[in-house]
Amino acid sequence: MAKVVYILNGPNLNLLGKREPEIYGHQTLDDVHQMCVAQAENDGLDIVFRQSNAEHDLIDWVQEAREAAHAIIINPAAYSHTSIAILDALSACTCPVIEVHVSNIHRREAFRHHSYVSQKADAVIAGCGVEGYLLALQRAATLLKES
Numbered sequence: 309m310a311k312v313v314y315i316l317n318g319p320n321l322n323l324l325g326k327r328e329p330e331i332y333g334h335q336t337l338d339d340v341h342q343m344c345v346a347q348a349e350n351d352g353l354d355i356v357f358r359q360s361n362a363e364h365d366l367i368d369w370v371q372e373a374r375e376a377a378h379a380i381i382i383n384p385a386a387y388s389h390t391s392i393a394i395l396d397a398l399s400a401c402t403c404p405v406i407e408v409h410v411s412n413i414h415r416r417e418a419f420r421h422h423s424y425v426s427q428k429a430d431a432v433i434a435g436c437g438v439e440g441y442l443l444a445l446q447r448a449a450t451l452l453k454e455s
C-alpha cells in the first residue's frame with residue numbers, strides 16, 4: 309500500500325500566484341497541487357493536499373495526519389511565526405515533518421526569522437519558490453524508503 313504524505317498549507321497561501329508575486333512567484337496553489345500529485349505518483353506516494361486560513365483547521369489536520377500520514381509537509385505561513393499550538397500538534401506526531409516556505413524567510417523582516425515549527429521539523433526548505441514543495445516530497449520519499 310502506498311505511503312501517505314499530508315501537505316498542509318496555512319493562511320493566505322490560497323492567494324499564491326496573485327499575492328505579492330515578486331516574493332511568492334506566479335504559480336497558484338492549484339499548480340503546486342498538480343506538481344505534487346505528479347511527483348508523488350513517480351515516488352509511489354499518495355498525497356493529501358489542503359489549505360486553510362484557520363489555525364484550528366491546521367491543528368485538526370495535523371491531528372488527523374498523526375493517525376493517517378507517514379510524513380507531513382507543512383507550510384504554516386504566518387502561523388510559523390506565532391503558533392505554539394501548531395508546534396504542539398506536530399510535536400504529538402512521530403512521523404517525519406518537513407517545513408516549507410516559498411520565500412527565504414531569513415532574508416525578510418526580522419519577525420519572519422523565527423519559526424516555532426522549525427523546532428519540530430526534521431528539515432526546513434525556504435527560498436526555493438514553489439519548487440520547495442517538490443524538494444520536500446523528494447526528502448519525504450527518501451526518509452520513508454530509509455524507514
Ligand SMILES: O=C1C[C@@](O)(C(=O)O)C[C@@H](O)[C@@H]1O
Pocket residue numbers: 319320321383384385386387388408409410411412413420
Ligand atoms: O504567508 C507566508 C508565506 C511563507 O510561509 C512562505 O511560504 O514564504 C512565509 C511567511 O512568513 C508568510 O507569512
